[in-house]
Amino acid sequence: MVKPMKVEGFIASLRNAETIGDLLKILSKKGPVVELDEQKFLIVVEGDFEGRKFWTEINGEVANQALGDAMLNSSSFPFKCKRPYTGGNAIFVNFDDIEVERFLISYRDSDYGIFYLVEKGEAKKITNEEYEKLKEEMREFKIKSISEEQMNMMGAFFG
Numbered sequence: 840m841v842k843p844m845k846v847e848g849f850i851a852s853l854r855n856a857e858t859i860g861d862l863l864k865i866l867s868k869k870g871p872v873v874e875l876d877e878q879k880f881l882i883v884v885e886g887d888f889e890g891r892k893f894w895t896e897i898n899g900e901v902a903n904q905a906l907g908d909a910m911l912n913s914s915s916f917p918f919k920c921k922r923p924y925t926g927g928n929a930i931f932v933n934f935d936d937i938e939v940e941r942f943l944i945s946y947r948d949s950d951y952g953i954f955y956l957v958e959k960g961e962a963k964k965i966t967n968e969e970y971e972k973l974k975e976e977m978r979e980f981k982i983k984s985i986s987e988e989q990m991n992m993m994g995a996f997f998g
Contacts, residue, residue: 845875845876846875846876846914846916849869849882850916850929852865853865853866853918853920854919854920854921856920856921857921858888858922859888859893859948859951860951863893863946863948866882866884866946867964869882870882870962871944871946872934872957872961872962879933879935880932880934881931881944881957882895882929882930882931883913883931885928885930886918886925886926886927887924887925887927888922888925888948889922891949892949893927893946893948894946894947894948895944895947896944896947897942897943897980898942898943898977898979898980899974902930902944905980906930906982913931914931915928915930916928916929916931934960937980937982938981938983939978939981940958941956941958941977941978942956942977943955943956943957943970943973943977944957944962945970952967952970954967954970956969
């Protein structure tokens with residue numbers, strides 16, 4: 840079930856993390872698909888927690904690689920956690936831009952992960968073993984990227 844909330848509330852919850860375990864627990868409670876202001880988003884989170892990296896994977900690939908140019912079309916919100924030298928970015932990918940109905944997503948660090956199978960907009964928690972097995976079955980993750988017209992406009996804007 841997608842839980843409605845506001846972007847600010849989601850970011851504020853991430854800021855409350857005092858350990859990387861807390862951060863992953865918060866992400867586990869929220870899930871990878873959230874409704875913000877009556878719009879569905881896929882949540883991608885990446886950053887550094889006191890020198891320990893954390894990231895999101897889609898179908899086994901680091902999310903910013905899987906999303907490619909579509910990252911430019913997504914909203915990104917930096918956040919800092921309670922500890923010094925901790926924080927990252929929460930990236931909100933409009934669910935309407937995702938062109939596949941079934942994919943895997945995981946929130947990870949070097950030792951731990953939270954794994955989901957997303958089907959038709961609903962996320963179901965799965966085990967690491969299920970995630971590893973299902974990775975082989977997944978079709979390529981496709982998302983609408985920026986159109987050529989949008990790229991030309993950005994080129995004109997950035998000179």
